[in-house]
Amino acid sequence: MIGQPLNYLDRFAELFEPALVAELEEKSMLMEVKSGDTMLNIGQTIRAVPLLISGTIKVSRINDEGQELLLYYVKEGESCAMTFNCCILSQTSVIKGSAEEDSVLLCVPVALMEGWMVKYPSWKKYVMTTMLNRFTEMIKCIDEVAFKKLDERLINYLKEKAKVTGSSVLNLTHQQIGDELGTNRVVISRLLKKLENDKKLLIYNKQIKLLKDL
Amino acid sequence: MIGQPLNYLDRFAELFEPALVAELEEKSMLMEVKSGDTMLNIGQTIRAVPLLISGTIKVSRINDEGQELLLYYVKEGESCAMTFNCCILSQTSVIKGSAEEDSVLLCVPVALMEGWMVKYPSWKKYVMTTMLNRFTEMIKCIDEVAFKKLDERLINYLKEKAKVTGSSVLNLTHQQIGDELGTNRVVISRLLKKLENDKKLLIYNKQIKLLKDL
DNA sequence: ACAGGCTTGTAACGGTTGTTACAGGAATTG
DNA sequence: CAATTCCTGTAACAACCGTTACAAGCCTGT
Numbered sequence: 085m086i087g088q089p090l091n092y093l094d095r096f097a098e099l100f101e102p103a104l105v106a107e108l109e110e111k112s113m114l115m116e117v118k119s120g121d122t123m124l125n126i127g128q129t130i131r132a133v134p135l136l137i138s139g140t141i142k143v144s145r146i147n148d149e150g151q152e153l154l155l156y157y158v159k160e161g162e163s164c165a166m167t168f169n170c171c172i173l174s175q176t177s178v179i180k181g182s183a184e185e186d187s188v189l190l191c192v193p194v195a196l197m198e199g200w201m202v203k204y205p206s207w208k209k210y211v212m213t214t215m216l217n218r219f220t221e222m223i224k225c226i227d228e229v230a231f232k233k234l235d236e237r238l239i240n241y242l243k244e245k246a247k248v249t250g251s252s253v254l255n256l257t258h259q260q261i262g263d264e265l266g267t268n269r270v271v272i273s274r275l276l277k278k279l280e281n282d283k284k285l286l287i288y289n290k291q292i293k294l295l296k297d298l
Numbered sequence: 299m300i301g302q303p304l305n306y307l308d309r310f311a312e313l314f315e316p317a318l319v320a321e322l323e324e325k326s327m328l329m330e331v332k333s334g335d336t337m338l339n340i341g342q343t344i345r346a347v348p349l350l351i352s353g354t355i356k357v358s359r360i361n362d363e364g365q366e367l368l369l370y371y372v373k374e375g376e377s378c379a380m381t382f383n384c385c386i387l388s389q390t391s392v393i394k395g396s397a398e399e400d401s402v403l404l405c406v407p408v409a410l411m412e413g414w415m416v417k418y419p420s421w422k423k424y425v426m427t428t429m430l431n432r433f434t435e436m437i438k439c440i441d442e443v444a445f446k447k448l449d450e451r452l453i454n455y456l457k458e459k460a461k462v463t464g465s466s467v468l469n470l471t472h473q474q475i476g477d478e479l480g481t482n483r484v485v486i487s488r489l490l491k492k493l494e495n496d497k498k499l500l501i502y503n504k505q506i507k508l509l510k511d512l
Numbered sequence: 513a514c515a516g517g518c519t520t521g522t523a524a525c526g527g528t529t530g531t532t533a534c535a536g537g538a539a540t541t542g
Numbered sequence: 543c544a545a546t547t548c549c550t551g552t553a554a555c556a557a558c559c560g561t562t563a564c565a566a567g568c569c570t571g572t
Contacts, residue, residue, distance in 0.1 A: 145437060147445045155440070169430040178437050202416050215429050216383040222436045223359060223392050226369070229444045230480050231361045233558070257519065266444050268560055273520060289519065289568055448529070471549065482530055487550060503538055503549065 092137045092188065095161050104204045108135075113191045117183040124181040130170045132191035135163050139187020140248055144180050144264070153229070153266040154241070156221040157184060157248050165218035168211065171197065184248065229266075237265060238275050242285070242294055252294040306351045306402065309375050318418045322349075327405045331397040338381065338395040346405035347385055349377050353401025354462055358394050358478065367443070367480040368455070370435040371398060371462050379432035382425065385411065398462065443480075451479060452489050456499070456508055466508040 092114070097105055113132070117123055117139075124130055126146050134141075141158040143166065158164050158181075170177050171194040200207040228237050241264065246252050258272040265272070276292070279285050286293040306328070311319050327346070331337055331353075338344055340360050348355075355372040357380065372378050372395075380393050385408040414421040442451050455478065460466050472486045479486070490506070493499050500507040 145440060145444075147441055149445075151445055153440065153444050166433060168426075169433055172426055173430055178434065201422060202419075205416075208415060212382075212386055215433075216387055219380060219383055219429075219432070219436070220392065222433070222440070226359060226367065226436070226440055226443060227361055229440060230359075230367050231363075231365055235558095259519080269520090270522090270561075271559060274522085274559095277521070287520080447527095473549080483550090484531075484552090485529060488529095488552085491551075501550080 092190070095137060096135070096190075099161065099210055100206045101204060104200065104207055107196070107200075108190065108192070111193065111196060115189045115191050117187050117189065119183050119185050119187075122180060122182040123189075124164075124167065124170075124177050124179070126178060126180055127176045128170075129174065129176050130167055131194050133163060133167050133171055133194060133197055134189040134191055136160055137188040137190055140184040141187060142182050142184040144182075145178070146180055151266050152180075152263050153225075154264040155179065155225055156218065157244075159248075162217075163210075163214050165215040168197075168215065234265070234267060234271065235275050235278070238272065239279070239284075239298060241265060242292070243298065246294055254292045254294070255290060256292060257290050306404070309351060310349070310404075313375070313424055314420045315418060318414065318421055321410070321414075322404065322406070325407065325410060329403045329405050331401050331403065333397050333399045333401075336394060336396040337403075338378075338391050338393070340392065340394055341390045343388065343390050344381055344385060345408050347377060347381050347408060347411055348403040348405055350374055351402040351404055354398040355401060356396050356398040358396075359392070360394050365480055366394075366477045367439075368478040369393065369439055370432065371458075373462075376431075377424075377428050379429040382411075382429065448479070448481065448485065449489050449492070452486065453493070453498075453512060455479060456506070457512065460508055468506045468508070469504060470506060471504050 093105055093109055096108060100108070112135075114137075115134075123134065123141070136158050138160055140160075141164065143155045143158060143164060145153045145155055147153075164181060166177065166179050167181075169175060197211075201211065202208075228240065232240075238261070241261065242254065245254050245256070258276065259269045261276075262269045262272045276285070276287055279298070280287050283295060284298040285295055307319055307323055310322060314322070326349075328351075329348075337348070337355070350372050352374055354374075355378065357369045357372060357378060359367045359369055361367075378395060380391065381395070383389060383391075411425075415425065416422075442454065446454075452475070455475065456468065459468050459470070472490065473483045475490075476483045476486045490499070490501055493512070494501050497509060498512040499509055
């Protein structure tokens with residue numbers, strides 16, 4: 085039927101062999117989270133691997149003083165490599181995962197994961213690809229933090245945010261931005277003002293509109 | 299016989315099942331590298347996974363402007379997760395791997411890796427563990443770069459270096475340190491001088507001696 | 513309309529880091 | 543030993559960023 089939302093497993097039908105899709109359907113658990121919900125926090129252990137069916141998950145590092153830093157987003161069809169970490173080595177999480185928008189997850193019991201690695205080539209491939217892509221993102225993050233100045237990081241952040249939300253109007257306070265970049269609200273206000281003067285964006289209350297030549 | 303060096307495969311006999319050790323012996327290639335040699339550079343592709351038998355490998359990120367940043371060390375018995383990345387996805391490397399000391403590597407052809415993941419549980423575990431440990435190190439690196447000031451990063455760097463080399467006397471120029479921390483020689487000289495005044499270390503030409511209360 | 517709370521704009525200041533420049537030591541080479 | 547090159551120390555300055563403080567604006571609920 086036209087216009088009907090895809091069945092939630094359709095996405096994975098492209099990735100996994102039928103037998104695995106069937107097992108997924110049978111043995112994993114569907115879970116819904118609201119925008120802003122925290123699924124995984126520092127120090128927690130986790131007993132299920134989440135596959136993201138719809139929505140976006142924000143993964144960030146929080147250091148001992150509570151300072152935050154955005155690492156990357158998990159998008160539809162993807163999963164979080166760090167949870168593999170927690171699960172397999174039974175370690176506590178060193179990162180926080182929270183819903184950037186309302187999202188739907190498929191939770192796979194850890195116990196099954198290991199067996200699937202051997203049983204289903206597509207699963208093995210999926211897990212490896214996920215992990216390897218995350219490495220790339222972590223490197224990108226390190227590049228930003230280690231080599232770039234805040235104004236450039238801010239611009240990249242805004243662009244990424246626009247891509248993830250699919251809109252050039254971002255509903256964000258300066259404080260939120262500061263948090264995700266691991267810095268101070270005043271600094272962000274200053275830089276944003278400069279970008280506004282340069283006609284790269286417009287600042288409203290709790291809202292930023294990105295212009296073409298950002 | 300007492301004092302005789304271990305056979306190079308003995309290390310892996312503890313990690314892998316006998317059949318895998320046998321295959322390793324038969325199908326992989328031993329390789330020696332001298333301190334300072336670069337095994338893997340940005341943009342290269344790699345067709346073999348290295349297992350480190352002895353020595354230490356330094357893994358660093360180099361950005362577009364040629365600035366370097368130390369990511370982590372690969373030690374005996376370990377391997378480099380990023381090479382899995384290159385290999386499996388046939389991507390070019392985004393990192394540089396060079397010998398910190400004279401080292402011996404066992405090079406496993408990529409073609410075998412995939413099959414072994416299914417065939418040998420110990421190999422699967424080894425690969426997963428390696429990757430997951432690297433995540434932890436990358437997070438540590440991000441913590442340093444994003445949240446810590448240079449003086450603290452320098453201290454951590456020196457301690458780590460002392461641990462890796464097993465000596466409290468480090469043969470390093472200020473320039474080298476600056477490179478590995480992604481900063482400037484003068485800045486390092488300045489901070490080292492301060493540490494020397496604080497009786498944390500002694501500065502010689504091309505050499506730094508760490509004192510107890512660093 | 514008003515109060516109170518959250519959000520933004522701005523100034524002022526200090527600390528850290530990056531940069532350039534130069535001088536003096538140390539090591540190396542011929 | 544002399545010349546050269548590399549390494550270290552230091553000064554001086556600028557840029558960037560973090561921090562505090564305060565004023566003004568916006569939003570919400572009453």
